[in-house]
Amino acid sequence: xxxxxxxxxxxxxxxxxxxxxxxxxxxxxxxxxxxxxxxxxxxxxxxxxxxxxxxxxxxxxxxxxxxxxxxxxxxxxxxxxxxxxxxxxxxxxxxxxxxxxxxxxxxxxxxxxxxxxxxxxxxxxxxxxxxxxxxxxxxxxxxxxxxxxxxxxxxxxxxxxxxxxxxxxxxxxx
Amino acid sequence: xxxxxxxxxxxxxxxxxxxxxxxxxxxxxxxxxxxxxxxxxxxxxxxxxxxxxxxxxxxxxxxxxxxxxxxxxxxxxxxxxxxxxxxxxxxxxxxxxxxxxxxxxxxxxxxxxxxxxxxxxxxxxxxxxxxxxxxxxxxxxxxxxxxxxxxxxxxxxxxxxxxxxxxxxxxxxxxxxxxxxxxxxxxxxxxxxxxxxxxxxxxxxxxxxxxxxxxxxxxxxxxxxxxxxxxxxxxxxxxxxxxxxxxxxxxxxxxxxx
Numbered sequence: 001x002x003x004x005x006x007x008x009x010x011x012x013x014x015x016x017x018x019x020x021x022x023x024x025x026x027x028x029x030x031x032x033x034x035x036x037x038x039x040x041x042x043x044x045x046x047x048x049x050x051x052x053x054x055x056x057x058x059x060x061x062x063x064x065x066x067x068x069x070x071x072x073x074x075x076x077x078x079x080x081x082x083x084x085x086x087x088x089x090x091x092x093x094x095x096x097x098x099x100x101x102x103x104x105x106x107x108x109x110x111x112x113x114x115x116x117x118x119x120x121x122x123x124x125x126x127x128x129x130x131x132x133x134x135x136x137x138x139x140x141x142x143x144x145x146x147x148x149x150x151x152x153x154x155x156x157x158x159x160x161x162x163x164x165x166x167x168x169x170x171x172x173x174x
Numbered sequence: 175x176x177x178x179x180x181x182x183x184x185x186x187x188x189x190x191x192x193x194x195x196x197x198x199x200x201x202x203x204x205x206x207x208x209x210x211x212x213x214x215x216x217x218x219x220x221x222x223x224x225x226x227x228x229x230x231x232x233x234x235x236x237x238x239x240x241x242x243x244x245x246x247x248x249x250x251x252x253x254x255x256x257x258x259x260x261x262x263x264x265x266x267x268x269x270x271x272x273x274x275x276x277x278x279x280x281x282x283x284x285x286x287x288x289x290x291x292x293x294x295x296x297x298x299x300x301x302x303x304x305x306x307x308x309x310x311x312x313x314x315x316x317x318x319x320x321x322x323x324x325x326x327x328x329x330x331x332x333x334x335x336x337x338x339x340x341x342x343x344x345x346x347x348x349x350x351x352x353x354x355x356x357x358x359x360x361x362x363x364x365x366x367x368x369x370x371x372x373x374x375x376x377x378x379x380x381x382x383x384x385x386x387x388x389x390x391x392x393x394x395x396x397x398x399x400x401x402x403x404x405x406x407x408x409x410x411x412x413x414x415x416x417x418x419x420x421x422x423x424x425x426x427x428x429x430x431x432x
Contacts, residue, residue: 061306062222091226092301094308148208149316150215154309158208174308 015047022076040099050083060154109137116173136161176238187227188259194221219309250424254414261404262345264413275338278317283349295363325386347396348403
């Protein structure tokens, strides 16, 4: 790889590609089996001459990992980028679990987190005591129940399997 | 327009900050572990949203005041009279029914207001609101479920829930006021028209209270729906005490850096 003055479009593309590759190895701090690229947190990488700009989108407004992710992304990119690295935040379009890569969903399940179902596009939800069939990542049973809409992190809910009795986290559709 | 926009953003930010601080008071004291986690997660979402509103407010302030204050300056170094939150959200936690009633009555307005703000003519407001709206949908789903569980629960939970709704009802009118700060912003398509949110709010609340076997309060006198309420900086005695606790550390060590 060429490190140094990257002044041609081809060199800029190579720089961006190197940064994307590096970001693909940055794991989510709370869910270390999926990368921030697979989670759809990295929206774009643009390299122009010696400067690369990484655009991230935050998941939940209050997610405490947001700052760590931005720092990790900056560090990873700085190791391979030809020059300066800037990390900027884009709020729009709002992050959605629909952006999570399919390969990542299987890895979430293997890690013990049930992957998110389809995002609900409905508007105002007042009372919805509906049952959502979520599969247990341990035994695969669809007979599961929600313990709490919230969990250890803003993105997860707590569930329990009725068949194997194991509790598990569910990545909420967002 | 910018000074008005700054005021408006503070109203949105302060609602979230004050309610987040109130919910944080439940940490380690929730009635069950899952609710301890739920309340504080909702508070965390609100704190994140407050930060987004404060960050934008600081940028807007810079346009007319030369310098825009940081999120921390706005949160920790303003006095009580400069806070612009609704009276409803600064009310004390009380028992869990009081907290749930306060949460639901606010969540129901919040989700409608954010829905309207997602179409704001101001792109930044629309982006923040669209993001926050997704989170607040979960909030209103949870709080409405708890109103029903507690209302249609035991004799004790029912009585406490009814008392809570009755006590907080007089603060709800403030959510639907539109004053001189907001009127031009509403006309410009920037701010949400609070008056237009009253009917859908009432319809939703009526439905939830009915399912909760709770009586709809008939009290029409609305604290804060008159000339001055929390939005204009006229607060109840509870806010200054809450702010004293919230602001004491940065005020004691103003040069401290994390």
